[in-house]
Amino acid sequence: MIELEGVPELIDPVMVAAFEGWNDAGDAASGAVAHLDREWKGEVFAALDAEDYYDFQVNRPTVWLDNGVRKITWPTTRLSVVRIGGAKPRDLVLVRGIEPSMRWRSFCNELLGFAHELGVEMVVILGALLGDTPHTRPVPVSGVTSDPDLARTMDLEETRYEGPTGIVGILQEACTHAGVPAVSLWAAVPHYVSQPPNPKATLALLNRLEDLIDIRIPLGELPEDARAWQLGVDQLAAEDSEVAEYVQTLEEARDTADLPEASGEAIAREFERYLRRRDPAPDQGGPGDGSYIRDPSSGGRPQPKPKPGPEGPADPDEDSSG
Secondary structure (H helix, E strand, O other): OOOOOOOOOOOOOEEEEEEEOOOEHHHHHHHHHHHHHHHOOOEEEEEOOHHHHOOOOOOOOEEEEEOOEEEEEOOOOEEEEEEEOOOOOEEEEEEEEEOOOOOHHHHHHHHHHHHHHHOOOEEEEEEEEEEOOOOOOOOOEEEEEOOHHHHHHOOOEEOOOOOOOOHHHHHHHHHHHOOOOEEEEEEEEEHHHOOOOOHHHHHHHHHHHHHHHOOOOOOOOHHHHHHHHHHHHHHHHHOOHHHHHHHHHHHHHHHHHHHHHOOHHHHHHHHHHHHHHHOOOOOOOOOOOOOOOOOOOOOOOOOOOOOOOOOOOOOOOOOOOO
16 A cells, blocks of 8 residues: 555545446446546556455556566556546545455455545445447436435435445445445446447446536547447448347337436436536636645556456346446
């Protein structure tokens, strides 16, 4: 563990975490945290010891050249801090890594130790799963929690899932037992187009995160990437009559299920988001004045590109608890 010395006092901090692998269909969740880190220029202040949590035959280290010198980047989980400016400044603690191979309880306890030291008020864990959802419709994002009070006050589902789970579910339960409010946001990715990246699902997670913690997230080119992704899938589906017919079946099922939602509350929600986007409030997209320390073990070097991890559960109801 890297010491937290040098990290300034944080303002209303929320921890946002995502992990590559089983809980990250289409790299949608890890892509969302990577977007936050990139847009707000997050600086790494801590990294977990890779030796403690990863099987290097499963998640192999990578070798790269730095001015002709060979260096190694080890698979791990890193923490960074970003400061959101504007009328209501606050800080985000971003946790981005790979689902650990072992010692999950110790892994969660170490992350909770950081959360305690930094005064984190809530933990939001992002995930993505494969589901029977058409790519032509808005990406379903469910918000779940194990805390009945949090479910009621934040209009979330109280999880009732039973079955196999990943690190998202384990971390959420660890937070609950530690008395730390925790929420999981899950995006459903079409199982027939599961290969990463999926910018449309990433965008949906970020929109839901905006609503949950009341911040404005600079989206950059993500909306255009999402439109281009959908057009590309449209073209692929049009070339295969069986796929096109299957997508139409999914569309009909989705439209029937969503019919009661096509009313006042859903429309008002979208209109409020539209108004927030038009609001000429001070930009929240730049880093604050805080000086954050970097992980000395990384030397500020670039991180390796995310590798496609194991696909998430194929059933849209599976692992909905995280």
